[in-house]
Amino acid sequence: MRSDSSRTFTELARRRQIVDGAIDVLADEGYAAASLAAIAQRVGISKGVISYHFAGKDELLSEVVASVLAQAGEYMGPRVTAARPGLEALRAYVRSNLDFIDGHRRGLRALVEVLRGSPPRAGEPAPYGPEREDAVTALARMLAEGQRTGELTEFDTRHAAVALRASIDAVTELLRTDPDLDVQSYATDLLRLFEQGLAR
Amino acid sequence: MRSDSSRTFTELARRRQIVDGAIDVLADEGYAAASLAAIAQRVGISKGVISYHFAGKDELLSEVVASVLAQAGEYMGPRVTAARPGLEALRAYVRSNLDFIDGHRRGLRALVEVLRGSPPRAGEPAPYGPEREDAVTALARMLAEGQRTGELTEFDTRHAAVALRASIDAVTELLRTDPDLDVQSYATDLLRLFEQGLAR
Amino acid sequence: MRSDSSRTFTELARRRQIVDGAIDVLADEGYAAASLAAIAQRVGISKGVISYHFAGKDELLSEVVASVLAQAGEYMGPRVTAARPGLEALRAYVRSNLDFIDGHRRGLRALVEVLRGSPPRAGEPAPYGPEREDAVTALARMLAEGQRTGELTEFDTRHAAVALRASIDAVTELLRTDPDLDVQSYATDLLRLFEQGLAR
Amino acid sequence: MRSDSSRTFTELARRRQIVDGAIDVLADEGYAAASLAAIAQRVGISKGVISYHFAGKDELLSEVVASVLAQAGEYMGPRVTAARPGLEALRAYVRSNLDFIDGHRRGLRALVEVLRGSPPRAGEPAPYGPEREDAVTALARMLAEGQRTGELTEFDTRHAAVALRASIDAVTELLRTDPDLDVQSYATDLLRLFEQGLAR
DNA sequence: CATGAATGAGAGTTCATTCAT
DNA sequence: CATGAATGAACTCTCATTCAT
Numbered sequence: 001m002r003s004d005s006s007r008t009f010t011e012l013a014r015r016r017q018i019v020d021g022a023i024d025v026l027a028d029e030g031y032a033a034a035s036l037a038a039i040a041q042r043v044g045i046s047k048g049v050i051s052y053h054f055a056g057k058d059e060l061l062s063e064v065v066a067s068v069l070a071q072a073g074e075y076m077g078p079r080v081t082a083a084r085p086g087l088e089a090l091r092a093y094v095r096s097n098l099d100f101i102d103g104h105r106r107g108l109r110a111l112v113e114v115l116r117g118s119p120p121r122a123g124e125p126a127p128y129g130p131e132r133e134d135a136v137t138a139l140a141r142m143l144a145e146g147q148r149t150g151e152l153t154e155f156d157t158r159h160a161a162v163a164l165r166a167s168i169d170a171v172t173e174l175l176r177t178d179p180d181l182d183v184q185s186y187a188t189d190l191l192r193l194f195e196q197g198l199a200r
Numbered sequence: 201m202r203s204d205s206s207r208t209f210t211e212l213a214r215r216r217q218i219v220d221g222a223i224d225v226l227a228d229e230g231y232a233a234a235s236l237a238a239i240a241q242r243v244g245i246s247k248g249v250i251s252y253h254f255a256g257k258d259e260l261l262s263e264v265v266a267s268v269l270a271q272a273g274e275y276m277g278p279r280v281t282a283a284r285p286g287l288e289a290l291r292a293y294v295r296s297n298l299d300f301i302d303g304h305r306r307g308l309r310a311l312v313e314v315l316r317g318s319p320p321r322a323g324e325p326a327p328y329g330p331e332r333e334d335a336v337t338a339l340a341r342m343l344a345e346g347q348r349t350g351e352l353t354e355f356d357t358r359h360a361a362v363a364l365r366a367s368i369d370a371v372t373e374l375l376r377t378d379p380d381l382d383v384q385s386y387a388t389d390l391l392r393l394f395e396q397g398l399a400r
Numbered sequence: 401m402r403s404d405s406s407r408t409f410t411e412l413a414r415r416r417q418i419v420d421g422a423i424d425v426l427a428d429e430g431y432a433a434a435s436l437a438a439i440a441q442r443v444g445i446s447k448g449v450i451s452y453h454f455a456g457k458d459e460l461l462s463e464v465v466a467s468v469l470a471q472a473g474e475y476m477g478p479r480v481t482a483a484r485p486g487l488e489a490l491r492a493y494v495r496s497n498l499d500f501i502d503g504h505r506r507g508l509r510a511l512v513e514v515l516r517g518s519p520p521r522a523g524e525p526a527p528y529g530p531e532r533e534d535a536v537t538a539l540a541r542m543l544a545e546g547q548r549t550g551e552l553t554e555f556d557t558r559h560a561a562v563a564l565r566a567s568i569d570a571v572t573e574l575l576r577t578d579p580d581l582d583v584q585s586y587a588t589d590l591l592r593l594f595e596q597g598l599a600r
Numbered sequence: 601m602r603s604d605s606s607r608t609f610t611e612l613a614r615r616r617q618i619v620d621g622a623i624d625v626l627a628d629e630g631y632a633a634a635s636l637a638a639i640a641q642r643v644g645i646s647k648g649v650i651s652y653h654f655a656g657k658d659e660l661l662s663e664v665v666a667s668v669l670a671q672a673g674e675y676m677g678p679r680v681t682a683a684r685p686g687l688e689a690l691r692a693y694v695r696s697n698l699d700f701i702d703g704h705r706r707g708l709r710a711l712v713e714v715l716r717g718s719p720p721r722a723g724e725p726a727p728y729g730p731e732r733e734d735a736v737t738a739l740a741r742m743l744a745e746g747q748r749t750g751e752l753t754e755f756d757t758r759h760a761a762v763a764l765r766a767s768i769d770a771v772t773e774l775l776r777t778d779p780d781l782d783v784q785s786y787a788t789d790l791l792r793l794f795e796q797g798l799a800r
Numbered sequence: 801c802a803t804g805a806a807t808g809a810g811a812g813t814t815c816a817t818t819c820a821t
Numbered sequence: 822c823a824t825g826a827a828t829g830a831a832c833t834c835t836c837a838t839t840c841a842t
Contacts, residue, residue, distance in 0.1 A: 010801090032319035035836060046803050047837085053801095057837065116316040119232035129377050159389040166370035167363035174362060177329055189359040197397025208825075236812065246828055251813060253826090410822090432719035435815060446824050447816085453822095457816065516716040519632035529777050559789040566770035567763035574762060577729055589759040597797025608804075635832065646807055651834060653805090803842085811835075818828080 015053050017043055019063050026064065026110035031117025036060075061114045065128060068107045075100045086149035087195070090142050094168065094194075095187055101171050102183040108172045136161045143198070153200040164194055215253050218243055219263050226264065226310035231317025261314050265328060268307045275300045286349035287395070290342050294368065294394075295387055301371050302383035308372045336361045343398070353400040364394055415453050417443055419463050426464065426510035431517025436460075461514045465528060468507045475500045486549035487595070490542050494568065494594075495587055501571050502583040508572045536561045543598070553600040564594055615653050617643055619663050626664065626710035631717025636660075661714050665728060668704070668711040675700045686749035687795070690742050694768065694794075695787055701771050702783035708772045736761045743798070753800040764794055 021043035025034045036057060040047045054060040076096040083092035101108050118127035140161035146152035167190055174181055207215070221243035225234045236257060240247045254260045276296040283292035301308050318327035340361035346352035367390055374381055421443035425434045436457060440447045454460040476496040483492035501508050518527035540561035546552035567590055574581055607615070621643035625634045636657060640647045654660040676696040683692035701708050718727035740761035746752035767790055774781055 030320050119230045156389050163367035166366040170366035193397040197393040430720050520630045563767035566766040570766035593797040597793040
């Protein structure tokens with residue numbers, strides 16, 4: 001993979017444009033309908049351009065995932081960092097994550113489509129499995145920090161992290177069928193549940 | 201849809217065999233690779249046989265889902281019914297559900313593949329969305345029952361049900377990357393978390 | 401081809417039943433939709449029965465054609481024979497033919513479907529070409545007879561026969577789009593046209 | 601449907617080439633044998649190319665029909681227009697139509713194959729039924745014009761038009777079994793028949 | 801840089817036919 | 822006699838990819 005800095009400005013702009021088009025198609029029509037032809041049409045370019053700028057469909061979809069994850073990181077990072085380590089950081093994490101999900105529905109929808117649609121390849125880890133694992137691990141670390149500060153009781157941090165991440169991720173799916181879901185309220189309830197459930 | 205009783209013994213056996221083959225392929229190679237050709241090859245029959253016994257791929261995949269859900273129902277049903285309504289029933293639900301997941305990994309893997317892979321059709325509800333919704337609703341009812349018995353405090357039962365179902369479902373995904381996961385232990389932790397989190 | 405007399409009564413009844421079913425499907429749904437499965441379903445038997453009673457689909461369709469042609473012959477034959485040779489016989493031919501077409505729309509529709517749908521085989525005469533040719537020849541003979549009696553002038557009888565047969569056959573097609581067509585009136589006009597056109 | 605002018609020169613050439621190949625296969629082997637594979641093989645390209653240039657088989661076959669009809673129009677139009685309205689125009693119509701049929705046997709053969717082979721779709725008019733109807737109507741109008749000029753007597757113009765069109769169309773079928781048919785002579789006989797039959 | 805054109809593999813589906821029971 | 826079951830070939834169509842221009 002070439003780094004961003006090795007690319008010209010125009011090239012980066014084209015890639016950005018294509019990735020955005022892919023997100024649009026994925027969000028609106030789903031993984032199966034997100035053919036290169038459909039994406040090219042949405043962007044208003046020819047299929048060849050995509051092949052020219054991306055090694056293949058896989059790289060394009062990776063870029064979609066990376067793009068959304070990067071945005072999420074940019075949004076959540078400062079908020080979590082600003083919080084006091086431990087319970088407060090956990091709250092910031094959950095709140096900012098759900099805020100982000102609520103505010104970037106299309107991007108999240110596209111992300112989930114790629115995660116769900118990508119076929120596993122024999123002999124390789126599940127597609128985007130490492131990313132998931134990293135997220136769980138990071139969350140487990142925050143919970144452990146809460147234990148260290150004494151705000152949280154003893155429990156298996158990985159198990160709790162798995163449950164919490166799943167509970168957060170469920171919202172994207174939920175929003176599809178119920179766009180009027182009050183995400184803020186869900187965040188509050190989720191935090192109350194986990195705080196009380198994991199409190200000392 | 202014809203009923204089981206309108207089918208001959210041989211036909212039911214073939215359908216069963218094909219459904220099992222589909223589950224195998226789905227579990228091992230994922231949704232995208234589960235072509236009729238692949239399934240037929242796995243079973244050792246020709247593609248035409250599948251078309252002969254099923255109206256189409258959709259019906260076959262529906263049968264895969266129905267089959268696993270029916271098995272789950274058979275396993276969980278008696279255990280939940282036997283328990284005292286309220287908290288005890290909730291415990292039976294979570295335990296038996298995770299037990300079932302642990303004991304039917306391939307079936308669950310296949311189920312998830314179908315749920316994830318099935319492309320949405322314009323103007324229709326998300327594929328198997330109703331089934332998901334039903335599961336959440338059933339769980340919410342159990343939580344409400346716990347509130348009525350006084351074992352659980354007041355909270356949004358739907359929100360909690362969403363989180364709990366997501367936390368349970370996460371296990372199937374988890375088992376793919378970590379087959380050694382101690383599901384029993386996860387069940388215990390999950391129950392502790394939710395019981396304490398939702399207790400009066 | 402076995403003769404009728406070499407068949408048991410039951411067998412003949414079954415063949416009749418299947419041929420009638422084929423006519424129904426052909427008339428209602430067209431050649432392309434007239435699969436053995438569709439015909440078997442319409443009759444209420446299994447596909448195998450058809451294969452048992454007919455050497456193949458070709459023989460079945462031949463039988464459909466033969467059946468309708470035989471009916472037409474039974475209807476028209478006596479009427480034409482009863483007429484005085486020459487112009488009167490010609491009138492009887494055209495009238496009774498159009499009468500028959502008008503009264504056996506489904507059979508004619510089926511007949512036309514088979515004639516149109518049957519794919520030509522390399523090295524063989526056009527399907528049912530001989531039957532068509534026979535019909536033209538017969539008609540040409542009647543016209544020649546009219547010339548001999550002096551009722552008709554000199555002209556190429558084959559050319560006129562071709563035109564007349566085509567003008568008659570056109571009615572079946574016409575009836576499809578315009579079921580209210582007044583066939584009697586068409587017959588009258590057609591006869592006037594040809595009589596005057598070919599009169600001495 | 602895109603217009604010709606929105607297509608590149610190369611694309612138009614390819615479409616032309618494919619349409620010609622389709623005509624060849626249709627004329628030589630009939631509708632049933634005119635699969636995309638057969639057409640592609642005849643042209644010497646891969647099946648995909650056809651799908652690339654045509655939305656589907658239907659569009660290709662429509663193009664075959666349109667192509668032949670357009671050629672016919674180009675040939676007949678000026679000849680009919682140049683003639684004095686009434687009987688003379690009618691003569692020009694019949695003569696030029698049969699001339700065209702005689703000179704474009706393969707195209708006509710292909711046209712007839714498509715017309716005959718195209719399966720009817722439930723709820724829609726018969727395939728290319730409107731085109732047929734238009735042809736009959738146009739002919740009826742010419743006959744009516746002949747009545748207005750006093751060259752023709754009173755009769756049902758639609759009935760006569762149906763018969764005349766059928767008599768003309770019969771030639772294509774006839775040419776298949778009898779390639780040596782003298783079309784000119786047939787045209788002469790047909791005109792004499794109809795002129796005398798419809799004359800005042 | 802970008803395009804249009806072409807490829808070829810693979811998808812699901814249909815269907816006439818065969819055969820053991 | 823009749824059936825249900827199975828076959829295997831052929832069908833149209835889709836799509837990621839490649840390539841000459």
